[in-house]
Amino acid sequence: MSTTSESTAAKKQAPAGERVADWADGRLGIYSLAKANMRKIFPDHWSFMLGEVALYSFIIIILTGVYLTLFFHPSMNEVEYHGSYVPMQGVLMSEAFASTLDISFDVRGGLLVRQIHHWAALIFLGAMFVHMMRVFFTGAFRKPREINWLFGFLLFVLGMFTGFTGYSLPDDLLSGTGVRFMEGAVLSVPIVGTYLSMFLFGGEFPGHDFVARFFSVHVLLLPGIMLGLLVAHLILVFYHKHTQFAGPGRTNKNVVGMPLLPVYMAKAGGFFFLVFGVISVIAATFTVNPIWVLGPYRPDQVSTNAQPDWYMGFSEGLIRVMPGWEVHLWDHTLVLGVFIPLMVFPLVLAAIAVYPFIESWVTGDKREHHIADRPRNAPTRTAFGCAWIAWYTVMLVGGGNDLVATHFDLSINAITWFVRIAFFVVPVVVFFVTRRICLGLQRKDKEKVLHGRESGIIKRLPHGEFVEVHEQLSQEQLHTLTAHEQHKPYEIGPETDENGVQRKVGRAQKLRARFSKGYYGEQAQIPKPTAEEYREITSGHGHH
Amino acid sequence: MSETGSHDNVSDEKLPSAQENGHGTVATADDPFADPGMPPHEPRVQDVDERAAKRSERVVAMLFTASMLATVGFIASFVAIPVDKFVYIWPMGNIGALNFALGTTLGVALFCIGAGAVHWARTLMSDHELVDERHQVAAEPDTRAKVMEDFRQGAKESALGRRPLIRRTMFGALALVPLSGVVLLRDLGPLPEDKLEHTLWAKGKLLVNENTHEPLRPEDITVGSLTFAMPEGLDEHDEDFQKEIAKAALMLVRLEPEDIKDKRELDWSHEGIVAYSKICTHVGCPVSLYEQQTHHVLCPCHQSTFDLSDGARVIFGPAGHALPQLKISVNNDGFLEAQGDFEEPVGPAYWERRA
Numbered sequence: 001m002s003t004t005s006e007s008t009a010a011k012k013q014a015p016a017g018e019r020v021a022d023w024a025d026g027r028l029g030i031y032s033l034a035k036a037n038m039r040k041i042f043p044d045h046w047s048f049m050l051g052e053v054a055l056y057s058f059i060i061i062i063l064t065g066v067y068l069t070l071f072f073h074p075s076m077n078e079v080e081y082h083g084s085y086v087p088m089q090g091v092l093m094s095e096a097f098a099s100t101l102d103i104s105f106d107v108r109g110g111l112l113v114r115q116i117h118h119w120a121a122l123i124f125l126g127a128m129f130v131h132m133m134r135v136f137f138t139g140a141f142r143k144p145r146e147i148n149w150l151f152g153f154l155l156f157v158l159g160m161f162t163g164f165t166g167y168s169l170p171d172d173l174l175s176g177t178g179v180r181f182m183e184g185a186v187l188s189v190p191i192v193g194t195y196l197s198m199f200l201f202g203g204e205f206p207g208h209d210f211v212a213r214f215f216s217v218h219v220l221l222l223p224g225i226m227l228g229l230l231v232a233h234l235i236l237v238f239y240h241k242h243t244q245f246a247g248p249g250r251t252n253k254n255v256v257g258m259p260l261l262p263v264y265m266a267k268a269g270g271f272f273f274l275v276f277g278v279i280s281v282i283a284a285t286f287t288v289n290p291i292w293v294l295g296p297y298r299p300d301q302v303s304t305n306a307q308p309d310w311y312m313g314f315s316e317g318l319i320r321v322m323p324g325w326e327v328h329l330w331d332h333t334l335v336l337g338v339f340i341p342l343m344v345f346p347l348v349l350a351a352i353a354v355y356p357f358i359e360s361w362v363t364g365d366k367r368e369h370h371i372a373d374r375p376r377n378a379p380t381r382t383a384f385g386c387a388w389i390a391w392y393t394v395m396l397v398g399g400g401n402d403l404v405a406t407h408f409d410l411s412i413n414a415i416t417w418f419v420r421i422a423f424f425v426v427p428v429v430v431f432f433v434t435r436r437i438c439l440g441l442q443r444k445d446k447e448k449v450l451h452g453r454e455s456g457i458i459k460r461l462p463h464g465e466f467v468e469v470h471e472q473l474s475q476e477q478l479h480t481l482t483a484h485e486q487h488k489p490y491e492i493g494p495e496t497d498e499n500g501v502q503r504k505v506g507r508a509q510k511l512r513a514r515f516s517k518g519y520y521g522e523q524a525q526i527p528k529p530t531a532e533e534y535r536e537i538t539s540g541h542g543h544h
Numbered sequence: 545m546s547e548t549g550s551h552d553n554v555s556d557e558k559l560p561s562a563q564e565n566g567h568g569t570v571a572t573a574d575d576p577f578a579d580p581g582m583p584p585h586e587p588r589v590q591d592v593d594e595r596a597a598k599r600s601e602r603v604v605a606m607l608f609t610a611s612m613l614a615t616v617g618f619i620a621s622f623v624a625i626p627v628d629k630f631v632y633i634w635p636m637g638n639i640g641a642l643n644f645a646l647g648t649t650l651g652v653a654l655f656c657i658g659a660g661a662v663h664w665a666r667t668l669m670s671d672h673e674l675v676d677e678r679h680q681v682a683a684e685p686d687t688r689a690k691v692m693e694d695f696r697q698g699a700k701e702s703a704l705g706r707r708p709l710i711r712r713t714m715f716g717a718l719a720l721v722p723l724s725g726v727v728l729l730r731d732l733g734p735l736p737e738d739k740l741e742h743t744l745w746a747k748g749k750l751l752v753n754e755n756t757h758e759p760l761r762p763e764d765i766t767v768g769s770l771t772f773a774m775p776e777g778l779d780e781h782d783e784d785f786q787k788e789i790a791k792a793a794l795m796l797v798r799l800e801p802e803d804i805k806d807k808r809e810l811d812w813s814h815e816g817i818v819a820y821s822k823i824c825t826h827v828g829c830p831v832s833l834y835e836q837q838t839h840h841v842l843c844p845c846h847q848s849t850f851d852l853s854d855g856a857r858v859i860f861g862p863a864g865h866a867l868p869q870l871k872i873s874v875n876n877d878g879f880l881e882a883q884g885d886f887e888e889p890v891g892p893a894y895w896e897r898r899a
Contacts, residue, residue: 039674040676041674041675041676078781078785084627084628092780092781105627105628106627107627108622108627108642108646109622109642109643109646111640111643112643112646112647112650115643115647116647144681177829177845180790180827180828180829181827181828181829181845183827183828183892184826184827184828184891184892185827187892187893187894188892188893188894189895190895191895192895193894193895194736194740194894194895194896195735195736197736197894198733198734198735198736198739199729199732199733200732200733201733202732202733203733203734203739203787204739204740204787204790204791205787205790205828206786206787206790207733207786207787209733239681240681241676241678248579248580248581248582248583249579249580249581249582249583249673249675251579252678253677253678254675254676254677254678255675255676255678256582256673256674256675257673257674258671258673258674259674262665262669263665263669263670263671266661266662266664266665266669267661267662267665267666269661270657270658270659270660270661270662270664270665271658271662272658273654273655273657273658273661274654274655274658274659274662275658276654276658277650277651277652277653277654277655277656277657277658278651278655279651280647280648280650280651280654280655281647281648281651281652281655283647284643284644284645284646284647284648284650284651285636285644285647285648297786298786298789299786299789299790299793299823299828299830300754300772300774300789300790300793300822300823300830301830301832302829302830302832302844302845303844304833304844305844306829306844306845319827319846319862320846320847320861320862321862322862323862324826324848324858324861324862324863324864324865325864326864326865326893331898332895332896332897332898333893333894333895333896333897333898334895335864335892335893335894335895337826337862337863337864338826338827338862338864338892338893368680368681370678401847402844402847412847413860416847416860416861449577475578475580476580476583478576478577479577479578479579479580482577483577483579531575531576531577534576534577535576538576
């Protein structure tokens, strides 16, 4: 009797939290999960928070989006507006537009949530873009992270379309114009274009269906896929462990940093609130998408400065600068002026998505890489990335050619011609310039390793000459600046074997050798300082 | 490359050249660039001075308290500020008071939680760097062998390889069944047929001013102005108004007849009044920026520019063909009327469009 009561007493004395955890562990096995992850180490670098910004803005979008569905009516029924926004009273509009006005003017806090939703979407895409560039330029996409790179890329592309379907929902004059543009692009598809358009809009444009259809795509289909990809993306980040930059004690086989509990829990958790707080203040002070200024959509009306949200801008540029080619054959029209941009659009995105696989084919490197490269130490990759960004930016300028024209007082025709030429020229120029800059930075690093840091101290020698005293780098700095590895160009080897028999060298192999030479040849990297060079210089009598 | 060797870092210290006679004054005798290992931990002021730690504690608590106050402010604003109240706030001008109050209080409430947590982590939580080992992702050879063996066993037991009849019919069935889903999509919309080729315009239809809804007379169209018209009988309240206006929207300008360079354009005009489709032939935006001196009309979406005095041919931009012209004349009552529908489809080009 007494023993039983004692044991129950002992059980009761265990803290409540522990008892709940025990209960959950018995059913979910949370302890093995926590053992691996609770004190998981995350390395620290400012650029690692870019992905966090994307993650948190996605959560903010979901939270605010669910709220908006409580008030938004995804319907294209025409109604006469009688709400509290006086200038629109009596105007015919779709229920979608009317309910968006209600959210903005009658629901308390509705406008704020709408604006947080829209701002968070703009920031989400921006953060994903910059995060993707961080991963690209540090080579963090290399084995074993190629699949996670693709997951991230898909998130970016799906985010673009979720954004497009989202800002089309209010059925305002601007977004309707964007949908019309999309219809025109769909119509340009050879053979099936008109069918696709009819099926998409439930008949002729604009019909009565697209808002309801875009709504389910925007709130269910695309976010559902994105949520799945996002979870997979995060699981892989945990599983692979984060990359880190080279430094003392940091190797390819370890990860150095702070534990998840408590430091990253507090930092990352706190960062969610920081992002949310900043977006709230932006939403309170900067108007985004004032649909009440634009008015409801009518296919025969338009406003000037019609611009998509920024992430769609590059596709807008493609469509704006393309010459209006139409090929007529056998009573049919091939609308190349629209169809080519429609096809180039995915190709632009694919160019960056497939890059990791091209690089790994060129290097033939099958090892895992967990040390992030400094961009200068991978000049060809960095040059390619910068060329791609320049390409993207040229198209973005093309997409805003009317704004460039009005803001800088330039001829729109001249801007369009500039973009047409720059589309081909600028990426090439940027590629070579960037690579040269990278090589210059490599030389500077080499100089620093061998001769030390400029100390700013001027010394006067006995014979009157002035020299600057260079200060030797610390062991930590020396290691950090020389930790990167340098590939040797891939050689095909002799064309004939030892018996003089012609060896078969495939075309792919030859191409790979050429690429490899372009990547790692003399012109593309500065040999890093060797221990000999260092000793030779430092063992002397300090020639400074 | 061996299984383990492939994960080695090929850095200088492993090259034989780097391991030869290290003579000299360098810290590490063998390799001047060797990894010196983790640097010693440098304590923060909060680690050594309890008063500084207390100050940090107070800052964190203050931030959390500010957040609570801001939340109270949010609720108070929600209750107290009318939704239609406007206030002047520099430099933004007259803005909705409620939106501003709710956004800033919510922003402060959230931001202070974040700032508090981050400050806490940075100043008071341990900042000793820790090390975790990494393990390669690829499985060890014996694991791999076991998996392959299991798979072969399972595949063998299923007999899928030995019984092609089952295999082929199964793949056939699986390949066909999604067709049901595709077929179900058929009723998303009607077939295109000739829907894109016709508009509401027909012989004898009056041109109605889009703004006043009055039939237009030639004298209503003055030189230098751009007038928008729609076909008589079309009403904004119609079920299909949007669809019809998307094709039928018309713009009228009056030119000096001698300025008209295109012969057909002149024939289809009335006293120099020409009527063109307002829908851009690029991707369908309404063309609406008119330069009265040059008679150029520009699409504000993608800047296609058409010359209205020369058959509305494209003179700049991405449009592929001229705007379709509507043949007009005046009826016995002196009103402008259409002489028929457009002779070619309006709007963007598409595959079935005859040149």
